[in-house]
Amino acid sequence: MFPSPIRVMIPRFMWQTVSPDATGSLIWPTAFFDAVFRAPNGWSIRDYWSRVTFGLLDLRFDLANLWWLLEREQSSLRDDRGGMIAACRAAAEENDYSLAGYDRVVCFVNPPPCNAGAIGAPGDVVLDQGGSLEMFQHEIGHLLGFEHVWGRNGVYEDPYCVMGYTGLWAHDIARPPEFARLTTIATDFWRSGRRVAAASLYRLFVRPEFGGSGALDSGQGAAGFFDPHVAHVRTGEAVWLTALSESSGAEPVLAVMPIPEGGVLAVEYRNNTGDDAGVPPAVVIQTIGARSPGAGHHEVDPPWFEATVEPQAGASALVLNGTDLAGHPFGGHRVVVEQVATASGVHRALISLH
Ligand SMILES: [Zn+2]
Structure with missing residues (x-):
């Protein structure tokens, strides 16, 4: 995985059987995934992690143009993070998309909610449209191998690291005009986290x-x-x-x-x-x-x-x-x-x- 670039595939899935309490939201366009994860815009997940690691960790995200169907029930699988990732990996292969050349996957499932997050550090990640930019920064931190920081009262209690609490001492970033009308569920979506310590x-x-x-x-x-x-x-x-x-x-x-x-x-x-x-x-x-x-x-x-x-x-x-x-x-x-x-x-x- 290191020191060569870290290759990450983002397969995107729609739940086949949507839970009755799912959060309705318009599907984000592929251009938005591009901007959030990999565009050279200064605020993408790739740019953030490259900058805060002095260029040492170079993420290369790939996106398929299609959303695939995840032939599972959201209500029975959404709390099982490892189960969701395993199901998404299997479904990508069933759609003849090989994940063999990738170091990690970030499975994106829609609609929310699900038990979004990483499985281990380093590990695969599952995300949905309920997340915020800083939450994505933190979870991709796990994908890269970073663990939680600690402090006086336990886990997350280091205010000077993005691998601590999410939301603390973040800062606003300008929403690009092309996404002015895009809907995010997280009201604090357009905020970027502090650096990794x-x-x-x-x-x-x-x-x-x-x-x-x-x-x-x-x-x-x-x-x-x-x-x-x-x-x-x-x-x-x-x-x-x-x-x-x-x-x-x-x-x-x-x-x-x-x-x-x-x-x-x-x-x-x-x-x-x-x-x-x-x-x-x-x-x-x-x-x-x-x-x-x-x-x-x-x-x-x-x-x-x-x-x-x-x-x-x-x-x-x-x-x-x-x-x-x-x-x-x-x-x-x-x-x-x-x-x-x-x-x-x-x-x-x-x-x-x-
Ligand atoms: Zn975490």
Whole structure:
């Protein structure tokens, strides 16, 4: 799947037996699917994911021109995400459309509702016209291999990553005039999500299939293809970070330091520009591998939101200074903003980790 382009087929289906409580909606035209998923318009799912991964993840979506009939009952299958995807895959093949050359499929079923979402990370996805652009961004994130981020109160609780809650700190995008009269069920359809956190990029690219070492804290090269954007630091060391949404790739966007609690401390600078237009500016502190989601959760060492620091010289925050979920004490680590600078519209912060 990587580093070559990720080939994704979007087969589209009409339920043969529509549930009585289905949501009536006009079928979106193929031109709209084109615009949403793959057109070079700046806001398509392909453009979004290419931009927020520094061009590392290159989605290539294919669409069939036809909608096919899914010869199943919506009411009995719509809650079974894996069942819907299996049925759609089988139906595509029955229509003599081979999926063999594709890394993944995004099954689109109509009319809504259904239990839309991804099956695993990376995994196939099922969507319907009830979704919003940001919901699609999040689910395609799973397709690419990103897992949910965590925070104080559990899953999704990282406000600085699109793999957390959907809807938080999103920003409006201009609705193209050619779709002025198109109906969307989601009232917030024309809103785009914040970026995927640099910590999530680090976590993904640590995986060997993405060129990484497989270990969270093995130093240079740990984060595979993302490593040129990472500064590996030791305690007391300071490093300049460029705001994630303003980086041209010349300077690191993430500082990573191994910690005795396990895993790494990961610090990034987020400013309210570009895909982060809706986020409050902050230096964001996450850990990866120091805390565990516990039994019953499928995420392994997810990025874990710890705290933010004001992007002002002299500001600091102490993290991991309490106990973990099992009651074990943490030692505490301080993150200090030493200096901030702005040149040519690019915001930078000199950060030290302790
Ligand atoms: Zn999700």
